[in-house]
Amino acid sequence: MSPKGRHAAGWWALILPAFLLMTAFYVAPILQVLAISVTEPSPGLGNYERLFTSESVQRVIGTTLRIGVVTTAVALLLGYVLAYRIALAGPRAQRWWLLAVLVPLWISVLVRAFAWVTLLRRQGLVNEGLLAAGVIDQPLSLVWNEFGIIIGMVHYMVPYAVLPMLSAMREIDPRVLAAARGLGASRTGAFLRVFLPLSLPGVIAAGVLVFIFSLGFYITPAILGGGKTLMVAEWIKLQILDLIRWGLGAMMATVLVVAILATLAVFSRLVNLRRLFGAGG
Amino acid sequence: MLQSFHEDCVERAQGALRRGVDRRTALRALGALSLAPLAAGGPARAQGARELVIVNWGGIANEGFGRFYGAPFEAANAGFKVIQNSTGPSAGRIKSMVDSGSVTWDLCDSSSTSARVLGKQNLVEKIDYAVVKKSDAISEAFTLEHGAAPYSFSSVLAYDSSKFPNGAPQSWADFYDLRKFPGTRLMRRDALAVLDAAQMALGKDPRNLYPLDTRACLNKLKEIRRNAVFWANGSESEQFLRTGEAVMGQIWHTRAKVLEQETNGRIKFIWNQGLLQAGIFVIPRGAPGGANTQRLLASMLANPEPQVELLKFLGNGPTNPRAAALVPEEFKRFNPTDPANAVQQVTLDGNWWGDNYTQLNQDVIDIITG
Numbered sequence: 001m002s003p004k005g006r007h008a009a010g011w012w013a014l015i016l017p018a019f020l021l022m023t024a025f026y027v028a029p030i031l032q033v034l035a036i037s038v039t040e041p042s043p044g045l046g047n048y049e050r051l052f053t054s055e056s057v058q059r060v061i062g063t064t065l066r067i068g069v070v071t072t073a074v075a076l077l078l079g080y081v082l083a084y085r086i087a088l089a090g091p092r093a094q095r096w097w098l099l100a101v102l103v104p105l106w107i108s109v110l111v112r113a114f115a116w117v118t119l120l121r122r123q124g125l126v127n128e129g130l131l132a133a134g135v136i137d138q139p140l141s142l143v144w145n146e147f148g149i150i151i152g153m154v155h156y157m158v159p160y161a162v163l164p165m166l167s168a169m170r171e172i173d174p175r176v177l178a179a180a181r182g183l184g185a186s187r188t189g190a191f192l193r194v195f196l197p198l199s200l201p202g203v204i205a206a207g208v209l210v211f212i213f214s215l216g217f218y219i220t221p222a223i224l225g226g227g228k229t230l231m232v233a234e235w236i237k238l239q240i241l242d243l244i245r246w247g248l249g250a251m252m253a254t255v256l257v258v259a260i261l262a263t264l265a266v267f268s269r270l271v272n273l274r275r276l277f278g279a280g281g
Numbered sequence: 282m283l284q285s286f287h288e289d290c291v292e293r294a295q296g297a298l299r300r301g302v303d304r305r306t307a308l309r310a311l312g313a314l315s316l317a318p319l320a321a322g323g324p325a326r327a328q329g330a331r332e333l334v335i336v337n338w339g340g341i342a343n344e345g346f347g348r349f350y351g352a353p354f355e356a357a358n359a360g361f362k363v364i365q366n367s368t369g370p371s372a373g374r375i376k377s378m379v380d381s382g383s384v385t386w387d388l389c390d391s392s393s394t395s396a397r398v399l400g401k402q403n404l405v406e407k408i409d410y411a412v413v414k415k416s417d418a419i420s421e422a423f424t425l426e427h428g429a430a431p432y433s434f435s436s437v438l439a440y441d442s443s444k445f446p447n448g449a450p451q452s453w454a455d456f457y458d459l460r461k462f463p464g465t466r467l468m469r470r471d472a473l474a475v476l477d478a479a480q481m482a483l484g485k486d487p488r489n490l491y492p493l494d495t496r497a498c499l500n501k502l503k504e505i506r507r508n509a510v511f512w513a514n515g516s517e518s519e520q521f522l523r524t525g526e527a528v529m530g531q532i533w534h535t536r537a538k539v540l541e542q543e544t545n546g547r548i549k550f551i552w553n554q555g556l557l558q559a560g561i562f563v564i565p566r567g568a569p570g571g572a573n574t575q576r577l578l579a580s581m582l583a584n585p586e587p588q589v590e591l592l593k594f595l596g597n598g599p600t601n602p603r604a605a606a607l608v609p610e611e612f613k614r615f616n617p618t619d620p621a622n623a624v625q626q627v628t629l630d631g632n633w634w635g636d637n638y639t640q641l642n643q644d645v646i647d648i649i650t651g
Contacts, residue, residue, distance in 0.1 A: 245639065
């Protein structure tokens with residue numbers, strides 16, 4: 001072994017304890033659980049076959065993807081507007097804006113879900129207000145459906161959308177925009193042809209982050225869905241704890257893990273995800 | 282997020298304690314029962330008591346079950362200590378414990394369906410009916426092959442009477458009649474009791490309800506799902522009716538009682554066609570207590586007085602045939618196994634459900650979420 005190689009081996013030895021700890025207490029148990037998907041109720045790929053044959057499995061995946069995509073789209077749109085406004089604000093105003101974005105992050109997801117119930121239910125603030133103003137004469141169904149779930153999830157996700165986009169926008173040199181204007185671009189043109197493309201890596205990073213979070217959502221759909229919308233996380237819980245079909249539950253968990261890893265793998269080629277999760281400068 | 286009846290008991294008991302009204306009654310009852318075991322079991326415990334573990338769903342039910350189920354047994358059997366553990370013995374957790382090979386639980390607060398499902402997978406012990414007396418339960422539904430029930434509960438029809446001034450719903454047929462009784466319905470997001478109600482709405486004789494015609498029941502449910510919301514835990518079911526989100530619902534009798542008393546009868550419930558269910562306890566295979574676990578279960582069924590105390594405290598109905606007569610007048614209206622109430626209800630067939638639950642529950646969830 002060359003001296004340089006020995007040197008490197010020394011560094012690896014330093015992270016060995018942490019690596020072993022992670023493997024023994026984190027990775028191995030997870031793999032053990034995921035392995036149940038090919039061993040129960042009988043060895044083989046029977047559980048995975050259901051991905052193609054069972055309408056209910058497909059429906060759960062479809063619902064989860066649909067809610068995930070809509071949530072991501074709405075959160076990105078709102079988040080982009082917010083991030084743009086913050087990026088252009090003065091340093092003092094920026095601090096207040098950021099505080100306003102971050103405060104919701106510190107409130108329990110449970111509290112926020114119940115707050116939305118109070119606002120959106122039949123005798124809630126929104127319906128009572130609209131009824132009193134004479135805009136409607138029957139309460140609207142704002143909750144106990146996918147609409148309610150998406151409102152709750154978007155509310156949760158907007159801060160996660162704002163932060164990566166904001167950091168991308170902050171890196172855009174304002175002089176570039178000035179140059180575009182100087183070369184005769186209109187305000188809209190400068191935004192569409194210069195600012196937007198430059199901020200795109202932040203948009204993609206935010207999209208990946210929000211979408212992955214949405215796939216595993218549990219509490220918000222359970223509370224705002226009125227029992228009528230089932231997403232993957234709750235479906236897995238149902239299979240494991242109530243129906244004792246561990247093989248099926250583990251299969252779906254595996255699919256979820258693989259879907260998330262695949263999303264990350266694809267998009268890590270497009271944007272620098274390490275920067276998104278805080279590594280490096 | 283689906284909450285079981287026992288988890289709901291815990292929540293209600295905590296609520297009762299917070300209100301402070303029932304606390305004195307409860308503690309007096311608890312106190313009276315706890316004196317005896319101290320006198321009888323004290324010296325034996327010093328020499329190392331033999332421990333039996335009852336697993337419940339936590340909170341104050343921990344204490345309630347300890348005094349009403351554990352204490353009478355300790356009093357009668359010197360040298361035993363009954364310990365309460367509040368892990369929440371879901372079928373999945375029982376399976377993982379038995380699979381792991383180190384069983385530390387003796388008796389688990391489960392259900393008739395889980396008893397059957399776990400029994401078929403050989404994960405729970407058979408009940409020894411030489412020790413547990415079938416004559417200590419009001420009917421065979423409370424003494425199953427793989428479990429026995431020291432308490433009962435019911436899924437009843439509750440409704441907001443202010444919404445129906447021209448006559449109240451009387452049956453599940455009325456529940457499904459949206460024309461005569463318009464408004465949002467409320468059901469548990471579960472197959473159990475929901476399909477049984479649909480079968481009665483289809484007109485089948487309640488005395489001869491099983492086996493259910495599952496296809497017809499599922500179709501019946503499909504008719505109403507767009508006009509329904511579904512609850513996963515007891516407090517949610519209460520809230521849906523209290524806030525007017527639903528005008529009529531199938532909920533646990535314990536929650537219906539709270540609503541009826543709280544709204545001074547604006548929200549009412551009927552026993553007619555209610556689905557009477559057994560609060561089944563199971564013994565995980567290889568439970569450390571062995572034969573003594575069976576004796577503990579026998580004692581829980583055999584003593585009517587503590588069962589009545591539990592009714593007063595948590596609302597859970599007794600299952601001992603001698604208990605109903607001991608229930609004070611003001612609690613009789615809310616006792617699911619009071620003869621006047623029991624005769625109107627239908628006893629849910631736990632064995633039939635155990636054989637069909639997994640598939641049907643998936644079907645029901647598919648319909649609800651479809």
